[in-house]
Amino acid sequence: MGRNTRKRRTPLAAKVVAGAAALAVGGGGLVWANFHASAHEEGPAHHRTRSAAAQVATIDCPDVGQQLSGVPDRARGEVDSELATMDSQITEAYQRLATTRRAQAGDPQFVQNTILGPLKDRRKAIIDRIQLEIDRAGGRADDNLDQLAGCQGRPAEQPQNGDGQDGGGQDGGGQDGGQNQDDNGNGAAGPVADDFIDINDVEPNSRDSENGLAANGDGGSTGTFTTDCGVNENNLFNSDNLIAAPGVDNGAHHVHDYVGNQDNDAFSSDEDLANADTSCRNQGDRSTYYWPVLRLQDGTEEFDANELGGGAEGNVGRILKPAQAELKFVGNQQGDVVAMPKFLRIITGDAKSFTNGDANANSSWSCTGFEDRQVTDKYPLCPEGSQVVRTSNFQSCWDGQNIDSANHRDHMAFVQEDGGCPNGFQAIPQLQVRLVYDIPTPTVENGQVRNPYAVDSFPEQLHKPITDHNDFINVMDEDLMNEVVDCINSGEDCQ
Structure with a gap:
């Protein structure tokens, strides 16, 4: 299209x-x-x-x-x-x-x-x-x-x-x-005390593998490919969404971090993406990886304090860049993966989960040292020396035909319980995004939270952690995509 x-x-x-x-x-x-x-x-x-x-x-x-x-x-x-x-x-x-x-x-x-x-x-x-x-x-x-x-x-x-x-x-x-x-x-407009939970109060292994949150397992294609694209050192921010609202300024109503492709806004064409610079160490990866920023609501006035998408729509406080942004592609439990088509678009999670319900929610919050404890609808309070972790494991079954769909979801699917893809879908490399943040632990007392951190959101979504989401457009060149597939299918760990 x-x-x-x-x-x-x-x-x-x-x-x-x-x-x-x-x-x-x-x-x-x-x-x-x-x-x-x-x-x-x-x-x-x-x-x-x-x-x-x-x-x-x-x-x-x-x-x-x-x-x-x-x-x-x-x-x-x-x-x-x-x-x-x-x-x-x-x-x-x-x-x-x-x-x-x-x-x-x-x-x-x-x-x-x-x-x-x-x-x-x-x-x-x-x-x-x-x-x-x-x-x-x-x-x-x-x-x-x-x-x-x-x-x-x-x-x-x-x-x-x-x-x-x-x-x-x-x-x-x-x-x-x-x-x-x-x-x-x-x-x-949020978050509130009830949006936070002490990581010690989360049951270990209580989060099941629905919506692709499990790793690729021991069978099938067991290799991995890791791409290093930095943590947005170039300060590429905007409140657009090229996938969901192409051609619309401030289509997201919240601000995104961008790594990888450096020409990513609502008006970027596929040609623009293909010809852009990239922050990825491997210059063959011009893919765009983006997610809503986290902010510490400490009274800091950011560059967008009076802008739509920023403070004018309730997204206030200091933007927190990840200390680490790990982008890894893994395989499929049942067999080999095939190459992603160029310009394939995938949205995982739902920016409107608070009002839509959790059918498409696919965020996972935890703390370093406690990653056997995962939670979707709470922000974790991490102990001293531990960092906040956001994880998104993308849909990894492709319909074999379309790079996008009318609702931006139907051309993709999660694996089934047995690890295989639904009928008519093919397994592609699964993108797993793990973001790690150094964040002062908020104080929760008497039903109030002080200096909370929160994900940027649509104003009416009230900064709920369940609205976390992640977006990806594949702009790897053909040689690199073939290398990714070969590494995964041969069981190698490449980068």
Whole structure:
């Protein structure tokens, strides 16, 4: 499929974003909005019921993009652009939610009438356009997409300051425009104390091998190929997503670290990627490897403190580069692997897992020295001398035909329980990304967390650890890809 070749006019750090000040609340970024909700209302299965006295609403919208299939190639660009607009609508609705607490307290129908109702109408208009674009391109749009237009406000974990002590309660310092006591003093919509867990409280070997988190095993193709692409020493950051939102500035609404390919933004064509410089030691690897940055919410104003994608959308604090970024390709338990096609795109994990549910969640958090203990929906608190570890093991079964798909998932699959690929899919080298960080351990006391670290996220996803994700575009030259396959299939360890 074709790629938009229009280039970004100015880098993220240099842009002046109109309206950023209107998005900043309580000293930086978007803060949470209290929301009276039933004590029996629950989120996804991995969240517990919260008390009615300390509920917080976020915007929960069906993910239209995940429901799309069979979109003709020539409609993909238009559809991706429409989906990106839909993401922006959710961001704007969340911003409205986060800045109207007094109005919400005075009118129980305010959220529905002023935020969710208009949002549904705007989403319905976009869905209609998506259906029209698919039909015009010779496809057949799903008539049921209209059912995905409506969103809801739902509670999310948010302990009050002091948990009932003076200053807590529904309005504990959270008046419009003032410092909100519900944001742990971070000026950001999460994380909260309940998002963290002492690594010693995680059961060893409790994480099973679903979604490819197990290594390649002892059978089949047992070799490995490691590529060294650094830890983003070149400071390549942006809030684009070339895979999910090509041609859309700030399509991710959060900032990514990039290693490997050095010409990676929303407007990069396949030709741009093929001709770009690379940070990889092996110059035949121009692949792009990118993931949302981690930040330490310590009050630091980063270069993007007032930018969309950064502080203006609740991603605040000091960006933390990995101390190590290990990129390794491994084999398949059942047999040999075949070469990846050039420009194959893979997204693993789900940036919207907090509202989408955990079906596509594929992050794993741990600490060095404790990596037999893995957790998906909590950030680990590591003991002194131990470092935070993020792991993503990618889908490694390819449909043999497509470098991408309408929802950016259907052309790839995880291995089955026996380690083999589903019918019609071929085993390719599995990318495993292991990121290690030196992070001061946050302090959790009285239901509050101080100086937390958090993954960048869409504003309404509240910096939940389960939203961690990782992206890859294969831009290895043919000789190097053949070397990767040969090393893995022959059982060698190469780099």
